[in-house]
Amino acid sequence: MSAWLLRRFAYALVILFAVNLLTFALFFVVNTPDDMARMQLGNKRVSAEAIERWKQEKGYDKPQWFNASASGPGRWTDTLFFEKSVRLFLFDFGNDIDGRSIREEILARMGPSLALAVPVFLVGLAFNITFALGMAFFRGTALDLSGRIACIGLMSVSSLFYIISGQYLVSKVFALVPISGFSGGFDALRFLVLPVAIGVLGGIGAGARFYRTLFLEEIGRDYVRTARAKGLSEWTVMFRHVLRNALIPILTGVVAVIPTLFMGSLLAESFFGIPGLGSYTIDAIQSQDFLVVRSMVFLGSALYIVGLLLTDISYTLVDPRVRLE
């Protein structure tokens, strides 16, 4: 187990390094710091000195891969790649355009992101499983068919529509909750009710439909037929046998998502003015703050890899047939 973990950890590091190389290539080689300076300074008629000054201020004036003017290990460490990429592994993200520490920002914004993402995740999971179980229980009937069509209908609506119309109806017309904003403590509940409801509603279509197929696959198994042959009621079969076994693929699938909850939800956070990581990312994209975007890419990749690891581990925990080797 520990040897396996160690190997996976090394593999994760290699992948993160590749991600870093890729984003470095995207952000610095294809798109040189000069272009970046020109974009940040606003117009195309910037003097060469202004660009140089900007690059020096932000630390972009070093050679990309290899510094011939330095000596010793400094030849490799005093470069743009080392400064901007390798430091990410130490979670040293540098400062954003406004001069604030990106690391502090991320730590401060994690809370609001989780306050939105965790309820959406949990409530959504419970909702989807219930809905899917209902459809599987009434499989083949008109109720199942209308449930399926409802799922497809819900899936076909743009998430922007849920947010815009929800915000308009609930916050503006009926004035039940504030339109946007956030605050700490219990007061946050007021601000979170609507985005959570919208997040859950937007996820029902795809989620419930997927879980329904999982349940139906399980219902076709031999052990379910055996349970029925013993004379168990349909109710017992569904809850004691089908639900429990179908939870294995559901839970292992869900584990991969848990770490990415930290990244927050891009759309909901930006529409509802929640100061989380999602809205931070959107702001960074819109103000073309590449350092923040790169930090978020690194963080997202790291969390994704943690999710993969957790998935593998959770398999061994719930299914004794699987062993890590």
Next chain:
Amino acid sequence: MKFVLLWTDGLAWALVAACIAFAWIVHRHEHLRAPWRRVAHSATAMASVPVLCVFLLIGLADSIHYRLALEQVDKAAPARYAVEVQSVLDALLDRLRTARERTYSAPLAIHAYQKESIDQADGTTVRDYPSLRFAGLHLHSEGERTTDLVVRASSGAVIGLLIWGVIWLGARTRKGEQSRQPSPERTDAAWLSLAIILMCGAMIARCASGYHVFGTDRVGQDVLYLALKSIRTALVIGTLTTFVMLPFSLGLGIAAGYCKGWIDDGVQFIYTTLNSIPSVLLIAAAVLLMQVFIDTHPDLFQTLAERADLRLLFLCIILGLTSWTGLARLLRAEALKLRELDYVQAARALGVSSLRIMSSHVARNAMHLVVITLVTEFSSLVLAEAVLSYIGVGVDPSMNSFGTMINAARLELSREPPVWWSLAAAFSFMFILVLAANLLADAVRDAFDPRTATARIAPAATQAGAHR
């Protein structure tokens, strides 16, 4: 007039040609036709086919571009062309395109949305809602509007039904006697939905000749026109993206599964790396870079449309690069399974080269995965476009798309009275397109997926009744 072949136009027409060729091959082989026939057994899928066909026709009409020749003063000089690139759809919708009001107006309204100072004939000015320049001009008084609309709508419905009747009779007489026996194919659903489309289409067309059916936007453009123009963008993103990624997924996925070893490791490494980057961020990064490239090379593009088109193509490629991994993973798993089967072993024993086994034995038997992915990806890509355009990394702001429509109109709900029609038009067109695609995709998945095809779900009643 000079034809302009934009990149996406060329690719879209190539795609149409490829689809026709594919349909021809499928038509000639019974075993390939069978799953498509199963798709036809689903009433919802059949009902969505005419809807998709109408969207496709609009999109294709919008994919033939040309530049009009300018009037020449000097006959000897070389011909000069307008800067504006037009499409056949623009020519068809010329009235909608040119009927520009000053600013917002509500659907079917004859007065503008805002009060303005109007000079009266006797020299005084009053503040009132001014009449629109292109709506309800044929009316003599305001009271006539309702009756006029009812007349137009009902005559449109009758015209639509008449067209439908002609098509239906034509199809019936062509098929002749063989259609008498009942078939499980749900053509009735397709005919019903075609009737509804034709009726609605003719009603809208009748009303659109005198009014702005979906109102006008901030700069006074007809919203119906904008929505119709957006269809092409949605279709291009939904289809080209998957086709751009197809060579990658097919080649790498099958090679990984068939060859195993270091090729498999390498491919898995590539797709784990790409998957681990949050796709929105990768797309955002790539689109920002593209923008820098376009801004620094303005001389590469003759017209605004070409610039916007290149950005659209690039968006397709980037979306494709971030999403090819899903299909590649499926194909890898399928190839791992297929390579152990007897017919592949037999081919290898007979000395068939690996490349040939992969292309003609493995790839051909994994085609159902490609078909399923193509149809299921379509709708999610159309929805993704709107979101990306909202974030600001979608299509060029000058290009008509559902995303840019929504983005331009989303703040207008806070006006008093709210301007809801742009949003409503964009969302409802998008919903109809995506719903039709999803319904078709659902049936295609059921028909092509061997798991659902072999183990058809027995109704609950019979299973529950069995043990009683």
